[in-house]
Amino acid sequence: MIQINWYEKNKTQAADWQSEAGNPPPKAVVIADDTTKADEAYRLACEGTALLYRGDFQNAKQLLQAITRRVDRKPAKPVETMLEAFHQHRARQIGRANITNKVLIELKYGVCDLPRAPDVKVAVQAALTMDGHSLDKLPARLVLSLRELLGMVGAHEWRKKGVAIQALRSTIHAYYGVYSPVRGEYLDLIDQAPLNQPQVAWDIGTGTGVIAAILVARGVKQVIATDNQPRALACANDNVQRLNMQTNIQVQQADLFPAGKADLIVCNPPWLPAKANAPIEHAIYDPDSQMLKGFLNGLKTHLNEQGEAWLIMSNLAEEIGLRAPEALLGWIDAAGLQVIDKQDVAPKHAKATDQSDPLYAARAKEVTSLYRLKCA
Known part of the structure; x- marks a missing residue:
């Protein structure tokens, strides 16, 4: 798998990088935690800097929601045709994903060790092994966007329910x-x-x-x-x-x-x-x-x-x-x-x-x- 690198604990860290859309790992990564303000996180994300979250898992979700709200506040430009509305809508969707995917989570053998984190291992295993390439075990260190992780968990629940x-x-x-x-x-x-x-x-x-x-x-x-x-x-x-x-x-x-x-x-x-x-x-x-x-x-x-x-x-x-x-x-x-x-x-x-x-x-x-x- 492709590797993502960042600086933490006075040395360069590395982990496998996961992106369902095939996006490359962000080049700039900073550490975020429960003290990180939403406005600062939004500014960094808009500049292309990713935030690897090290605090409470539920607070990470709240930060993602706060960033998403800020993205959605940007007013749409007036359009004259439905085709223009479609292309603007698609561009906004892509831009929204680019920014909201900047909140990252690290998993260790599929386990998120943040406080109040749910058990995501089965959902991640299902998402990563149902593409025809079965993994003997999940990577020791795997980094992905929180948005993608939540999508895996939601999809797994829907899969069970049908x-x-x-x-x-x-x-x-x-x-x-x-x-x-x-x-x-x-x-x-x-x-x-x-x-x-x-x-x-x-x-x-x-x-x-x-x-x-x-x-x-x-x-x-x-x-x-x-x-x-x-x-x-x-x-x-x-x-x-x-x-x-x-x-x-x-x-x-x-x-x-x-x-x-x-x-x-x-x-x-x-x-x-x-x-x-x-x-x-x-x-x-x-x-x-x-x-x-x-x-x-x-x-x-x-x-x-x-x-x-x-x-x-x-x-x-x-x-x-x-x-x-x-x-x-x-x-x-x-x-x-x-x-x-x-x-x-x-x-x-x-x-x-x-x-x-x-x-x-x-x-x-x-x-x-x-x-x-x-x-x-």
């Missing part, structure tokens, strides 16, 4: 770094779309495996679920085992399609054509619509005669101005496909009604659709 999926009458458990199926409206579309008794179905970009599981619950006997991320593959396999669907679902590593052909091919690609700035964001952002275009352009090769493809998409990109209104139908036509049916549903998530959200005007018009496609 997300209730009505179509399965069961729960799906998302690993750290794997997008959780909290937006149930697109799953309702999968559960309700006309199903023409396919013998073999594929779920492209399976993530947690939830779509593959719904297809099996609807009677599909054989489903191949693909993904190119080791964490997602491990997560999908775990959920398949939990649901006792291992005889029906085969999880495979692939960039898009497995070998062969299928009667039904389903894909819920990232909905927004923009750059991802962290691994988890690859489930939301698809630069230049690469996955979407790759899926559409590969269907004629992989669909059986009379086979059908289901594409689940939101029109949020069109409402924001990231994609031209006619672009998607143009790509479908250029791929030699035709739309035989389209089913729509309005979003139910909290942001759709949150008028304080910078993208509220676009979210209020959002529609999630399932396109049923066939070869032209």
Whole structure:
């Protein structure tokens, strides 16, 4: 692992550095404790200096919250278009992360020895070993941002609890770094779309495996679920085992399609054509619509005669101005496909009604659709 260095106790210290987003370790690090004032911490963080916390863990959380409040106080600039609002919102998110990630915590073999610190070892172990690279033991000294550590702990609690999926009458458990199926409206579309008794179905970009599981619950006997991320593959396999669907679902590593052909091919690609700035964001952002275009352009090769493809998409990109209104139908036509049916549903998530959200005007018009496609 990459090392982070800092000066403490009259000598240079070193530890392994962890950053989920792949950020390099900060070059300037100072020691912070319970006497550190929020204004001074905020100033240092804005200048690029990280603060390695040596005081009470709960006070470290309060300092992080205080820095976050100061970041959020900066007013947004007036914008004229929704596209400008989107780019400003993304820039503010990135800037916020850059500053708030400057509060650091050291773990020793996965244990935080600060006063009033929770037991984080299991959560950290799960986060660091579910990327396909199992660790025999956690590093003797590991430094990461407090914000990332809290994300690991929160994700582990959600993983244990799971997300209730009505179509399965069961729960799906998302690993750290794997997008959780909290937006149930697109799953309702999968559960309700006309199903023409396919013998073999594929779920492209399976993530947690939830779509593959719904297809099996609807009677599909054989489903191949693909993904190119080791964490997602491990997560999908775990959920398949939990649901006792291992005889029906085969999880495979692939960039898009497995070998062969299928009667039904389903894909819920990232909905927004923009750059991802962290691994988890690859489930939301698809630069230049690469996955979407790759899926559409590969269907004629992989669909059986009379086979059908289901594409689940939101029109949020069109409402924001990231994609031209006619672009998607143009790509479908250029791929030699035709739309035989389209089913729509309005979003139910909290942001759709949150008028304080910078993208509220676009979210209020959002529609999630399932396109049923066939070869032209």
